Amino acid sequence: MSIAENLTDIRAQIAQLEHANQRPSGAVRLLAVSKTKPVADLEAAYEAGQRCFGENYVQEAVEKHAALAHLTDIEWHFIGPLQSNKAKAVAQTMDWIHSVDREKIALRLSENRPQDMAPLNVLIQVNLSGEASKSGVSLDEIASMAELVNSLPSLTLRGLMAIPAPQVDEASQREVYRPLTQAFLELSQRYDHIDTLSIGMSDDLSAAIASGSTMVRVGTAIFGARNYG
Ligand SMILES: *Cc1c(COP(=O)(O)O)cnc(C)c1O
Numbered sequence: 001m002s003i004a005e006n007l008t009d010i011r012a013q014i015a016q017l018e019h020a021n022q023r024p025s026g027a028v029r030l031l032a033v034s035k036t037k038p039v040a041d042l043e044a045a046y047e048a049g050q051r052c053f054g055e056n057y058v059q060e061a062v063e064k065h066a067a068l069a070h071l072t073d074i075e076w077h078f079i080g081p082l083q084s085n086k087a088k089a090v091a092q093t094m095d096w097i098h099s100v101d102r103e104k105i106a107l108r109l110s111e112n113r114p115q116d117m118a119p120l121n122v123l124i125q126v127n128l129s130g131e132a133s134k135s136g137v138s139l140d141e142i143a144s145m146a147e148l149v150n151s152l153p154s155l156t157l158r159g160l161m162a163i164p165a166p167q168v169d170e171a172s173q174r175e176v177y178r179p180l181t182q183a184f185l186e187l188s189q190r191y192d193h194i195d196t197l198s199i200g201m202s203d204d205l206s207a208a209i210a211s212g213s214t215m216v217r218v219g220t221a222i223f224g225a226r227n228y229g
Contacts, residue, residue, distance in 0.1 A: 003041060004048035006222045007032075014216065017209040028209055031077055031198070033219030035060065036226045039067045045222065046071055054098075054217055056080030058089050065093045079161070079198075079217060081135050088112040091154075096121040098161040098198050098217075101137050106149050113154035121158045122149050123198050126183070128176055129165040136162065142183050150191055159196035159214070160184050166203070173207035181212045 001009075007030075014028050034042050035056040042053055042064060054077040055061035065076055077096040087108035090097060100106050100122050113120050124145050127136030137145050142160070149157045162180055167173045177199060188194035200208025200216035208216060220226065 003044040003222060007045060007048045007050060010218055010221055013205060014209070017206055021210050023209065028200075028213055029215045031079075031215055031217045032222050033079065033217050034064070034223060035080070035219065037223045039064055041223050042068060046074065050222075051075055052077060054079040054219075058082070058086040062089050062093055084108050091120060092117075094120065096123070096158070098123040099125045099135065100145070100149065101125045101127075101135055103145075103148055106145070106152060106155065110152035110154040119154050119156040121196075122155045123159050123161040123196060124149065124157070126160050126162045126180055128162050128180060139179055139183055142187065146187060146191065156193055157191055159194050159198065160187065161198035163201075164199075164204075170204075170207045173204045174211055177207060177211035184212060 010030060014030060015025065018025055018027055029052060031052045031054045032045050032050050033054040051073055052075045055064060056079055061076065061078055068074060075096065076094045077098060078090050078094045079098040082090060082099055082105055084104050087105055091109045091112035092114060097109065097120060101124065109120055124142060125136040126142060127138060146157060149155050160180060160183065164176045167176060180199065184197045196214050197212050198215045198217060199211065200213045202218055202221040205216055
C-alpha cells in the first residue's frame with residue numbers, strides 16, 4: 001500500500017471512531033509521525049493532503065524542516081525526549097512540542113523562541129505508568145508545570161500528551177487513560193487555549209479516541225515499519 005492509501009485508511013478509521021464515540025467530525029487530528037523516514041516520504045504524505053508531521057530526534061527534525069522550508073503550511077511537531085542543550089534548535093524551528101516535562105526545558109524553550117515567530121505550542125507530557133517510561137510528569141505534577149508554562153511569554157500551553165505502557169486489551173487501555181482525561185478536563189477549566197489531548201498511536205486508536213483524544217500520533221500505519229527508532 002502507498003502512503004496515500006494508508007492515509008486514506010487511517011482517516012477513515014478516525015472518522016469511524018469519532019462517530020462511534022459521539023465525537024464531532026474532525027475532533028481528532030492526525031499527526032503523521034515521520035521519524036527515521038526520508039524527506040520523500042513526507043513529500044508523498046504532503047501531496048496526499050497531510051500537513052502535520054511529528055519528529056523525535058532534534059537533528060533530524062531540523063534537517064527535514066530545512067529541506068521542506070518551501071512547504072510553508074506544514075505544521076512541525078517535536079514529540080521526542082528533549083535535552084536542554086537542544087532546546088534552542090527546537091524553539092527556532094518547531095510549531096509544537098509534545099514532550100515538556102521539566103522546568104529547565106520550558107525555560108530554555110521560551111528564552112530561545114525567536115521574537116518574530118508565534119509562541120511555541122506546548123503539551124505537557126504525563127507519565128501514566130510510573131515505571132514504563134522515565135519521561136513525563138506525574139499526574140500530581142501537572143498543575144505546577146502548567147502554571148510555569150502558562151507564565152512564560154513565548155509559550156502557549158495547549159494541553160497534555162502521554163505514551164502509556166502497552167496493555168493487554170482495550171478495556172485496560174481505557175482504564176489507564178481515565179485519570180488523564182480527567183486531568184485534561186481540569187486543565188481546560190483553568191486555562192484558555194487548552195484544546196489538545198495527544199494520545200493514541202497505531203495500537204490504541206480506539207481507546208484513545210474514546211478517552212477524548214484530539215490528536216493521534218501515527219507512524220508505522222502511514223509510513224511502514226522503521227529500521228530503527
Ligand atoms: C514513534 C512514535 C509514535 C508513532 O508510533 P507508531 O507505532 O509508529 O505509530 C507516536 N508517538 C511517539 C511519541 C513516538 O515516538
